[in-house]
Amino acid sequence: MLSRLSEWFWNERLWFPEGLGWADLEDRDGLTYAKVSDLWMALPIALVFLIVRQIFERTVAIRLATALGVKEKIRVRAEHNPTLESYFSSTAKSPTQSEITSLGKKTGHSERQIHRWFRRRRNEERPNQLKKFREASWRFTFYLLAFIAGLAALIDKPWLYKMEEMWTGFPMMTLLPSQYWYYMIELGFYIALLFSVASDVKRKDFKEQVLHHVATILLISFSWCVNYIRAGTLIMLVHDASDYLLESAKMFNYAGWRKTCNYIFIIFAVIFIITRLIILPFWILHCTWVYPVTVYPPFFGYYFFNGLLFVLLCLHIFWAVLILHMAIKFLPGNNIVEDERSDREETDSEGEEEEAGEKDRRAPVKNGPVQNGHLPLNNNHHRKTE
Incomplete structure (x- = not known):
């Protein structure tokens, strides 16, 4: 069964145009071609990345955080309460109003005390600024070095300037040492990211991140196996062009350098849109989707790669x-850029204001402090809006 499945999967009619196959990628006359067995090299590289990352985050990242002035907020820990802790761990981290009322009867605490306890307990599980900074600095370092290395490997290649050249001589395109290491290091890094994603800071786009890592690993591996290496190097370079800017913006944001973060984010947004939404679809995808069918009839590998x-x-x-x-958030009056994918830490003052607002909305409308459903502008409100 497995042998038949393997035979079907590696059928050259799936992965190559008619008349071409695996025999065309065998080494000969001193020329070297990409091989499926080369991909095993990415696994030890991924292991090395996992080890180096731990060392980097505990040494370089810590010192860099100190130099930039990354400060941790002092979090008030929730007092020990077996009943609330059991509910938090096994039922829900954000109980409904009826559940809060029920918990208040069991514990003898007021609703405000229950609200405050759950806020503080949720904050305990949120990653701190230093952890976020360490992760961002590690990714920044890799993406920056990978972009520089990729640019150095492609700067003298004709397919960087005329993308149709990526198909010249396909699939008999010899493998260069720079291409080999560029591929293996990128593949090893994304495998390491996939292994560590469960322990990294959880964001709202967690599922999209996992899907991105899996699609990237499949894309890199597949393009290597069928010698789409020239197209693959261009795609990796385009992706590395903006990622290091985002990570550096996060680093300065965690350090409290708001203006620097904002300026870098503007540059990142521009480069992201140019590379990911203009160059990738209108240049690279055009040369992988439209141009090949003018040279070869469509085949399964062509659809799989473009898919x-x-x-x-x-x-x-x-x-x-x-x-x-x-x-x-760059509009007048907004001077902080936060990662939309991250959960913001809750404060006790925020919660008390929300609870007060709920009580005011439930209260009947009378002549006095609350008129027509609006709160008067007190001194605290003035300080927040100034």
Whole structure:
């Protein structure tokens, strides 16, 4: 059964145009071609990345955080309460109003005390600023070095300037050492990211991140196996062009350098849109979707490769919406850019204001402090809006 499945999967009619196959990628006359067995090298590289990351985050990232002035907020811990802790762990982290009333009867606490306890307990499980900074600094370092290395590997290649050249001589395109290491290092890094995503800071786009990592790993692996290496290097370079800017903006945001964060984010947004929503679909996808059929009849590998690219493009559109939503915060009066994918830490003052607002909305309208459903502008409100 497995042998038949393997034979069907590696059928060259699936992955190559008619008349071409695996025999065309065998080494000969001193020329080297990409091989499926080469992909095993990415696994030890991924392991090395996991180890180096731990060392980096505990040494370099910590010192960098200190130099930039990353400060941790002092969190008030929730007092020990077995009843509330049991409910928090097994039932829900954000109980409804009726459940809060029930818990108040069991514990003898007021609703405000119950609200405050759950806020503080949720904050305990949220990642702190230092953890976020360490993760961002690690990704920033890799993406920056990967972009520089990719640019150095492609700067003298003709397919960087004329993308139709990526198909010249396909599939008999020899493998260069720079291409080999660029591929293996990128693949190893994304495998390491997939392994560590469960322990990293959880964001609202967690599922999209996992899908992105899986699609990227499949895309890199597949393009290597069927010698789409020239197209693959271009795609990786386009993706690395903006990622390090986003991570650096996060680093400065966690350090409290708001203006620097905002300026970098503007540059990131522009480069992201240019590379992911213009260059990728209108240049690279055009040369992988439209141009090949003028040379070879369509085949399964052609559809599979472009299908993965379209998955990435859809994810880019999803993230572009988030980026544009964040860009709204640059309007007058908004001077902080936060990651829309992250949960914001709750404060006791916020919760008390929300509870007071709920009580005011439930209260009957009378002549006095609350008129027509609006609160008067007191001194505290003035300080918040100044």
